[in-house]
Amino acid sequence: MRSEPPPGLDPAQLRDLLDRERPGLVNGPLTAELIEGGRSNLTYSVTDGSGRWVVRRPPLDHILATAHDMRREYRVVSALHPTPVPVPRPLLLCEDASVTGAPFFVMEYAPGTPYGTAEQLTALGPERTRAILLGLVDTLVDLHAVAPEAVGLGDFGRPDGYLDRQLRRWGKQLAASRSRELEGIDELHAGLGRALPESPAPVVVHGDYRLDNVLVGPDDRITAVLDWEMSTLGDPLTDLGLLAMYSHPLELPDAPINSTAAAPGHPSAAELIERYAERSGRKVHAISWYTAFAWFKLAVILEGIHYRFTLGRTVGPGFDRIGGLVPLFVAHGLATLRKD
Template sequence: MTELPGLDLDRLAAHLGTGPLTGELIPGGRSNLTYRVGDGHERWVLRRPPLGHVLATAHDMSREHRVIKALADTAVPVPRVELLCEDTDVIGAPFYLMEEVPGVALRHRDQCPWLSPDKARALSERLVDVLADLHAVDPEDVGLSDFGRPDGFLKRQVARWGKQLDASRSRELPGIDELRDRLADSVPDSARATIVHGDYRLDNVLVTEDPLDISAVLDWEMATLGDPLADVGLLCVYWNGIGAREDDPITGTVPTLPGFADTDELVRRYAERSGADTGGLAWYTAFAYFKLAVILEGIHFRFTHGKTVGAGFDQIGQLTLPLVRQGLAASSGEH
């Protein structure tokens, strides 16, 4: 039995009452750690927080477990959760276990030789439709009425990510404080409150090829109740990529393949499906650039302190400032 960084398979097997376990790190995640584990008969997926420098209010396994469980009987595709363990003596951190769902997280163009332009268009539309379905769920109907505080959500979000930035500061970041101040001085009034995913993008869902569908929405660590346009703005940022990089290690380049909708088309479809007014989306897009810049700076901080697991983290720090520049442009109404 091989021990993985952040996951003691012996202790996990004893806790689950199974035989010897095998495990592997599932690549692609930049924050919470995800592993595939099995006992030779069954396989599961395990999620736990990162190894170090855990920011306040982030990486809450119980919240992630709760929202996935609550959405089980809705139109939103989610894995079945098996258990939540908050006893840090088992593997050194809280974790939860869920079923392994068929499908692939599409992060790179070379994963998609089967994705024709027609299928790419259909996948674009399905991705938006699932987001609209999420935002249509009544939190009270699924036991999530106390999952967040929608009043003042956007103002608190700007303040929260500003605090996260301060907790991860290790170098000069020209323009990031200006972007934060611009956002804080122009917070819009939210038209409605829904369950928000907080990190909705193509590679945070699993896609099946035949039939083409989204089998599960993953990575709910930032889910809460708030303004649904925050999800839409962030999806647009991920869709466009970071600084037009062809080797973008965060968002990948899959949406640049022939057939995928552009961001204007995504926004139009969302507005049609949800009935939402998306006329003020520029603020949400600028905020998404700021939020993502802070997240990446936190990851860079952990990398420089030897607290990351997996490959590709050496490039993350290069992306913070391009995001800041794009955020400033969006906040000025530039394209």
Template sequence: MTDNPPGLDLARLQAHLGTGELRAELIEGGRSNLTYRVTDGTARWVLRRPPLGHVLATAHDMAREYRVLSALHGSAVPVPRTLRLTEDPEVIGAPFYLMEFVEGTAHRDSAALAALGPARVRALADRLVDTLVALHAIDPQEVGLADFGRPEGFMARQVQRWGKQLAASRSREVPGIDRLAEALAASVPDSPAPALVHGDYRLDNVLVDPDDRIAAVLDWEMSTLGDPLTDLGLLVMYTDLAGQFAGVIPGVALAPGFPSGPELVERYAAGSGRDVSGVDWYVAFASFKLAVVLEGIHFRFAQGRTVGAGFDRVGALVPHFVDHGLAALKEV
């Protein structure tokens, strides 16, 4: 804990909240919105704010993230309880929100996960998929999120949107990335019935309790109403590439017992009843989206506007995601 973590003015936050003296620390692991553990010496909270510097439109909307967490609290999908949203950037220099601190482990290391043993690893991965099925089964209208997105034409807009995000962060040539974007746009599938999607669903974006149950699903900044297979494709992509990019992409799927990509798809299909025959397109889209996200992070790093370790390696990863996406579409 420190008195002055980067990106967080504790004196102004303390005055705004009316608390005693605050201390905080940046929670490592994220590459986008900044997350801090904050305490007054008695109570503990978590604060989320946008990244420093270059911010793409709608990508770091604190009110949106706060809204979906508030809507899901008490549902079949465990989330932290929200406490306060402050949209005035004058308080700490950016909009932010506070939520309760949830005890749990975010598994990012394959060795630590492997220590659980294959049976526990498999059971945890199964719970990860089952929680995704539960999320996609929620009726958005019942939780007050009927207007949380525009499902009609969702995938076509997504491909277009991430193409625009790429243009906004473009600072160099990345071989194949435009070909991947064009191939995705030319083969957009017909989406199943819309659902609430997380947008970045993976094991290190959940907290796990000591009994290997999922205590909270975190990092909802990309959530919306849309095609649920985008979440599945992303989860499979992370599993396919586990361990290849140490320090940036979690290698948890390398732990003995963790299911393969096809096994994850099979369990999701059994639980949800959805047709998953076209999942390869969604894996390719996930690869493209991650390539764009990483290119945006590289852009901020090149400007000296990132906080934390590991950002110097991000730019070199982008071509690997492009290649993976092209391979999923049989474009290489």
């Protein structure tokens, strides 16, 4: 008995579309399943029993089209596919909402494993863990080495004033999520504003670059970088600062936040930064600012989740502990910013 299709995707309608637009690609009825773990856009695995593909679409309750722009994500993946940056091969963009209820795109299935916890890496051993994390940095260097104009992405964003806009954007997010006093968060925001660094030449930035947003093959090489919904043209060190933040041991048992830094063999944030600087040739003397900014962004995101929890708008375990994490992220941000 065939299982019910997942919400948000009708395999029969998808096959009809693919038969029209990509004849010969599909050789039988399609079945689909939702790939768990996505934080925003929905990702489905689709198969006809022999071939396998991936579909990306906005969440079922999406409101702002610009927040889940399928055309934009499809564009950056298409532009990067011929480059050394590993991304799945894009196959089709469909902006006809009658097929799935929203615009979506189809890409080839990329093999590999997403590693999101220290326990997963620990099972691989220190040597493999180290190789994977160093490869993660090398892939980031490859991304930032792509000349936007050369791949048709010269107008992909507005790099002038990028850091100032980012800081103001996250300040507005904080204001929209305020439900309690948070010691130090205004000091952190203001301190970041006073110490705004001068950005290097703009590049394509991923916007959410971390280990569980890539796939790793059996040879420990990165097979695909995923989740490009926050990508734009901007300051490359924002990607590095976020990676450095996620490489800091949180030392928070049972916290509902994924961290791989405690795995044996995991390089320190300083080592990852040094490797990036050596491989890219970029100056990273202001990396403390970018890392502190990453702590601030995560504090704002967590505070927003906590705010929704207090309103009864979250479903699932762990949300009751999110609020207690926010002051720790603020403290890390302040301590990091004071290093400069």
